[in-house]
Amino acid sequence: xxxxxxxxxxxxxxxxxxxxxxxxxxxxxxxxxxxxxxxxxxxxxxxxxxxxxxxxxxxxxxxxxxxxxxxxxxxxxxxxxxxxxxxxxxxxxxxxxxxxxxxxxxxxxxxxxxxxxxxxxxxxxxxxxxxxxxxxxxxxxxxxxxxxxxxxxxxxxxxxxxxxxxxxxxxxxxxxxxxxxxxxxxxxxxxxxxxxxxxxxxxxxxxxxxxxxxxxxxxxxxxxxxxxxxxxxxxxxxxxxxxxxxxxxxxxxxxxxxxxxxxxxxxxxxxxxxxxxxxxxxxxxxxxxxxxxxxxxxxxxxxxxxxxxxxxxxxxxxxxxxxxxxxxxxxxxxxxxxxxxxxxxxxxxxxxxxxxxxxxxxxxxxxxxxxxxxxxxxxxxxxxxxxxxxxxxxxxxxxxxxxxxxxxxxxxxxxxxxxxxxxxxxxxxxxxxxxxxxxxxxxxxxxxxxxxxxxxxxxxxxxxxxxxxxxxxxxxxxxxxxxxxxxxxxxxxxxxxxxxxxxxxxxxxxxxxxxxxxxxxxxxxxxxxxxxxxxxxxxxxxxxxxxxxxxxxxxxxxxxxxxxxxxxxxxxxxxxxxxxxxxxxxxxxxxxxxxxxxxxxxxxxxxxxxxxxxxxxxxxxxxxxxxxxxxxxxxxxxxxxxxxxxxxxxxxx
Numbered sequence: 001x002x003x004x005x006x007x008x009x010x011x012x013x014x015x016x017x018x019x020x021x022x023x024x025x026x027x028x029x030x031x032x033x034x035x036x037x038x039x040x041x042x043x044x045x046x047x048x049x050x051x052x053x054x055x056x057x058x059x060x061x062x063x064x065x066x067x068x069x070x071x072x073x074x075x076x077x078x079x080x081x082x083x084x085x086x087x088x089x090x091x092x093x094x095x096x097x098x099x100x101x102x103x104x105x106x107x108x109x110x111x112x113x114x115x116x117x118x119x120x121x122x123x124x125x126x127x128x129x130x131x132x133x134x135x136x137x138x139x140x141x142x143x144x145x146x147x148x149x150x151x152x153x154x155x156x157x158x159x160x161x162x163x164x165x166x167x168x169x170x171x172x173x174x175x176x177x178x179x180x181x182x183x184x185x186x187x188x189x190x191x192x193x194x195x196x197x198x199x200x201x202x203x204x205x206x207x208x209x210x211x212x213x214x215x216x217x218x219x220x221x222x223x224x225x226x227x228x229x230x231x232x233x234x235x236x237x238x239x240x241x242x243x244x245x246x247x248x249x250x251x252x253x254x255x256x257x258x259x260x261x262x263x264x265x266x267x268x269x270x271x272x273x274x275x276x277x278x279x280x281x282x283x284x285x286x287x288x289x290x291x292x293x294x295x296x297x298x299x300x301x302x303x304x305x306x307x308x309x310x311x312x313x314x315x316x317x318x319x320x321x322x323x324x325x326x327x328x329x330x331x332x333x334x335x336x337x338x339x340x341x342x343x344x345x346x347x348x349x350x351x352x353x354x355x356x357x358x359x360x361x362x363x364x365x366x367x368x369x370x371x372x373x374x375x376x377x378x379x380x381x382x383x384x385x386x387x388x389x390x391x392x393x394x395x396x397x398x399x400x401x402x403x404x405x406x407x408x409x410x411x412x413x414x415x416x417x418x419x420x421x422x423x424x425x426x427x428x429x430x431x432x433x434x435x436x437x438x439x440x441x442x443x444x445x446x447x448x449x450x451x452x453x454x455x456x457x458x459x460x461x462x463x464x465x466x467x468x469x470x471x472x473x474x475x476x477x478x479x480x481x482x483x484x485x486x487x488x489x490x491x492x493x494x495x496x497x498x499x500x501x502x503x504x505x506x507x508x509x510x511x512x513x514x515x516x517x518x519x520x521x522x523x524x525x526x527x528x529x530x531x532x533x534x535x536x537x538x539x540x541x542x543x544x545x546x547x548x549x550x551x552x553x554x555x556x557x558x559x560x561x562x563x564x565x566x567x568x569x570x571x572x573x574x575x576x577x578x579x580x581x582x583x584x585x586x587x588x589x590x591x592x593x594x595x596x597x598x599x600x601x602x603x604x605x606x607x608x609x610x611x612x613x614x615x616x617x618x619x620x621x622x623x624x625x626x627x628x629x630x631x632x633x634x635x636x637x638x639x640x641x642x643x644x645x646x647x648x649x650x651x652x653x
Contacts, residue, residue, distance in 0.1 A: 383612065
């Protein structure tokens with residue numbers, strides 16, 4: 001078996017990596033390597049200082065095509081490509097040789113940070129605690145040029161320990177398949193192309209900071225009927241927001257400070273809460289307005305301006321960033337762009353006003369809606385999204401007669417919201433009016449993953465519809481009767497998960513998926529044969545969102561607990577893992593399409609949820625549309641549809 005090389009670099013630069021981004025950092029004239037720790041397979045860790053000849057055995061490994069593992073491998077890859085290989089005179093490893101232990105951690109449902117992942121796994125070797133101080137002293141802008149007494153030895157131990165921990169993580173995480181590493185490599189190539197942005201527009205937007213903050217406060221006042229009038233009003237925020245959250249939502253906001261449990265609305269906690277699919281739409285809007293008041297949209301323009309290289313912003317997609325295998329946004333955070341973007345003509349007029357410095361109406365809202373338009377290319381852009389991808393995948397995964405009846409609605413290209421409303425209210429489809437269709441739409445979007453009356457009411461408010469409790473409960477009952485496949489598959493998932501946890505090693509089937517507990521993980525095998533991982537499953541007592549004590553299957557969450565606190569755990573509820581499976585299957589379809597688009601020579605620059613964006617003429621968009629309509633070999637019977645091709649010089653709706 002070919003040897004695997006594990007390595008870790010420590011570098012220094014006057015370039016601020018978090019602010020200016022990885023490409024600028026790697027290309028900066030002051031960026032240099034300090035040292036490297038490395039080890040082959042189970043051999044002892046070795047160490048190299050920058051003033052020594054570069055280790056020949058490492059160069060030979062690169063030249064032979066050997067695999068190279070690093071944590072957040074994009075960093076090491078860029079440093080070898082732009083700095084080390086040039087300085088020491090050898091060919092750097094090719095992209096296909098790189099493997100990323102952070103990707104392996106995320107794929108196994110573990111935290112991304114090396115130390116946190118090691119702690120979650122209970123690995124015997126932890127990171128050196130002085131690491132953060134060493135980075136501050138010797139790596140970041142303004143760094144020291146000479147080691148203090150004892151720090152050189154400490155730096156060596158820090159670097160060597162990271163390599164040992166990395167190998168332990170690599171051996172404990174789920175091995176990715178060659179197909180998955182090909183998908184990872186494609187994502188890195190897309191990151192390398194970068195997102196083309198309007199630099200002049202970004203510069204001009206920065207002049208509207210004060211107006212954006214004031215406008216966000218006005219929006220908060222309107223949303224909360226005057227209960228909260230400023231984004232900084234914490235007591236009023238707590239009184240208005242907290243009653244609208246479930247116990248699971250509150251866990252996402254829980255932090256520990258000096259051993260004391262507190263609720264925090266800090267940036268990371270807000271971001272985690274915004275990921276919750278069952279969040280009250282009013283709370284979601286409030287959090288977005290708070291981000292606007294803190295100039296969230298403005299920060300995206302600022303990041304684009306600070307990190308662009310030749311008009312492109314790089315490394316905006318994190319492969320397998322979510323536990324389901326979906327990509328996550330970073331840097332520009334494109335997954336958080338507002339969907340209610342302006343059309344190209346309207347956007348062009350507003351951007352012209354911004355470039356001239358004219359007054360802009362509702363600047364917080366306007367700048368947020370213009371984020372997509374910031375992405376532009378003179379050769380044109382095209383984008384295609386799947387229609388109701390999760391609504392199609394869910395009944396297909398159920399693999400039942402009732403699920404097939406739901407899929408027949410899509411196959412016949414009927415309006416699923418009208419069909420749902422007609423079934424719910426026992427009426428002819430021709431008699432369903434706009435209000436009835438709206439009720440059908442709200443029910444479809446909020447109820448297929450086990451949501452109850454609260455989820456329906458919350459979703460309805462986001463569409464300007466108000467349901468009383470008894471009305472919502474009635475609609476939930478009607479939707480479930482009209483969609484018996486849903487309750488059946490939730491129940492089947494509950495039973496399969498329970499059997500898997502209680503009988504480790506036995507495979508149990510639910511719909512088109514299977515579950516098994518093995519090697520300290522609850523595994524869920526998708527139709528694509530990709531595996532979802534839920535670490536350290538247990539059969540234990542847990543608390544329901546409504547405060548009731550029950551007993552069932554749980555798993556360890558990837559969120560990192562406070563120092564001294566036990567790992568966070570969550571009930572492996574059938575409807576929750578079914579939602580994960582639906583999102584994961586949709587992600588597999590996206591991955592297949594990206595690979596096919598790459599094989600077709602299309603210049604893909606971005607994917608956001610169920611949408612793919614490329615640079616080129618409309619005809620390239622038509623090629624992409626055809627690719628996205630192809631049914632994967634493992635998805636026989638799944639009807640796919642798209643919204644057609646959109647195009648323009650600016651990305652929009």
